[in-house]
Amino acid sequence: MSKVLFTIFIINILALPIVAQERQTTNSVWVSALNQQLGIKPEPEPSDGEVVRFVSATVINFEKLFALGLYGVKNGDKIKLINLGNNQWRIKHYATGLAIILTINPPKSDP
Numbered sequence: 001m002s003k004v005l006f007t008i009f010i011i012n013i014l015a016l017p018i019v020a021q022e023r024q025t026t027n028s029v030w031v032s033a034l035n036q037q038l039g040i041k042p043e044p045e046p047s048d049g050e051v052v053r054f055v056s057a058t059v060i061n062f063e064k065l066f067a068l069g070l071y072g073v074k075n076g077d078k079i080k081l082i083n084l085g086n087n088q089w090r091i092k093h094y095a096t097g098l099a100i101i102l103t104i105n106p107p108k109s110d111p
Contacts, residue, residue, distance in 0.1 A: 028083045030055065034104065038091070039064035040079065055081040065091070072096040 030046040039061025046052045059065060059077045066073055073079070073093050082090040084101065092099040 028085055028087050028089070031104070034081075037064065038068075040081075042081075051083070053083050057081065065093075068102065069100050070098060072098060 028051065030048060030050045030052050032045065032048050035041065035045070038057075039059060040057040041060050042055050042057045046055060057079050059073055059075055059079060062073045062075050062077070065079070068091075070079075070091060070093055072095065074095075078094045080092045080094070082092065084090055086103075087105060088101055088103050090099055090101050
């Protein structure tokens with residue numbers, strides 16, 4: 001009996017990365033205000049409203065990312081913002097390998 005449960009557990013664990021990769025990136029669009037809020041300079045910068053999978057950037061004000069929990073970051077470091085969908089972004093710091101996940105609410109449009 002325990003062998004069957006263990007096998008089911010392993011199959012579920014192996015399937016998780018596949019499910020995560022299939023997640024759609026709806027509702028997560030680039031907003032240039034993120035540059036100022038996160039203290040970064042995207043290279044190249046996407047257009048406002050553009051749906052992107054990832055954005056590479058250079059840190060220009062490390063204090064902003066540090067305040068969000070991305071420790072060990074310095075000005076000039078490279079990071080990658082990865083669109084997780086549903087207004088969530090994963091920010092990965094190349095030098096330390098650390099990452100944080102942020103939910104960024106899009107600006108409200110005027111009616």
